[in-house]
Amino acid sequence: MYDTILVATDGSESANRAVEQALDLASMFDAELYGISVVDTRRYGDSMLSDSSGVIGDLADNAEDILAEIESRADVDVTTTVRRGRPHEEISSYADTIDADLIVLGNRGLGAGGEIGSTAERVVRYLDRPVLTA
Template sequence: MYDTILVATDGSDSANRAVDQALDLASTFDADLHGISVVDTRRYGDSMLSDSDSVISDLKARAEEILTDVGIRADVDVTTTVRRGRPHEEIGSYADSIDADLIVLGNRGLGGSGEIGSTAERVVRYLDRPVLTA
């Protein structure tokens, strides 16, 4: 049913639930698993951070740690990537490049409001691929 699964994570609680779901699905369907974490500098004021290589480097390092944790938790091989930009656009672009059969992500990210998060909403609304939110 699924040959290639993409899980997007920002390290939030709901993203961790999504990772658990993606790991189970990849194991069940013997699917290739890809993980992506997007450094969204707009969240912190991209124009202010554009000249701050150390801050961006720290954000990328944190994203790499999050993806390393995904690999440690997995009983399948995980291909990971860190991207910088608008999360839903980067998730969509990467999903296209690997021809993902399914995208798995948390229903809200680090913002943590009670409603569906903006990234999850945009992925569900604008990407032409099956999406599972957790």
């Protein structure tokens, strides 16, 4: 049913639930598992960070650590990438690149309150692929 699964994570609680779902599904369907974490500099203000490669580097290092944890927990091989930009656009672009059959992500990210987060809402609304939110 699913040959290629993409899980997007920012390390939030709901993203961790999504990772659990993606790991289970990849194992169940013997699917290729891909992980993406997007450094969203808009959250901190691009103008503030544009001259600060150290801060961006720290954010990218954190994203790498989050993805490394997925790799260590997976029963299947995981291919990971860290990207910089608008999260829903980077998730969409990567999903197209790998021809993902399913995208799994948290329904709220680090900055979201009690409602669905903007990234999850945009992914569900604009991507022409099945999406599972957790």
